[in-house]
Amino acid sequence: MYTKFKRYFVIFIITSFFQFLYDMKYLGYLSPCLETDELCCVNLSDVRWKLLNPKVWTVDRTVHVELKRSLRMTEATWLREELFPYFEQAYCRFSFDFTEIESIDSSGFGILLAIRKKAKEQGGGIRIYGLRHEFEARFDFSSLFED
Structure with a gap:
């Protein structure tokens, strides 16, 4: 029972992370970072605000x-x-x-x-x-x- 819950929880976290990455790319936050090798800093409150x-x-x-x-x-x-x-x-x-x-x-x-x-x-x-x-x-x- 516990391992089944753990498996679904991990799948949920991974899915949420990929959705977050997709939203970041859609909003234009990731595209400048991918063009250079520099570390990209993102203001998460700006991302939340643009989504909501x-x-x-x-x-x-x-x-x-x-x-x-x-x-x-x-x-x-x-x-x-x-x-x-x-x-x-x-x-x-x-x-x-x-x-x-x-x-x-x-x-x-x-x-x-x-x-x-x-x-x-x-x-x-x-x-x-x-x-x-x-x-x-x-x-x-x-x-x-x-x-």
């Missing part, structure tokens, strides 16, 4: 944001840097897709409240959809759903 980064696009003067996995300090900082310039371009409506969000911390709630406040000042607002049931109480408490 939010997608942002605009349709009909609305900024749509599709978030991945979590909304924590790193993502909140990125959202501030990415979304606040839209206010200068007269965008004041924001739509957030939370279908893939698994965790949110206080900085995630903070950036959503800041975006909501700025949008309301300019006559717009935010819309959140795909919210998991376990987050609804926290969103009600944070007054994000109030108009």
Whole structure:
């Protein structure tokens, strides 16, 4: 029993490693390293961010944001840097897709409240959809759903 589990675990680790190498090559991190004999240094947080980064696009003067996995300090900082310039371009409506969000911390709630406040000042607002049931109480408490 134990050896069977050990065998599957080793196969899982090897498969995960090769998937990681494939992702690194796809993102362009390995190609410069393979062309030279120099040791290649990779910032793993950059790789993680490129794999899980939010997608942002605009349709009909609305900024749509599709978030991945979590909304924590790193993502909140990125959202501030990415979304606040839209206010200068007269965008004041924001739509957030939370279908893939698994965790949110206080900085995630903070950036959503800041975006909501700025949008309301300019006559717009935010819309959140795909919210998991376990987050609804926290969103009600944070007054994000109030108009």
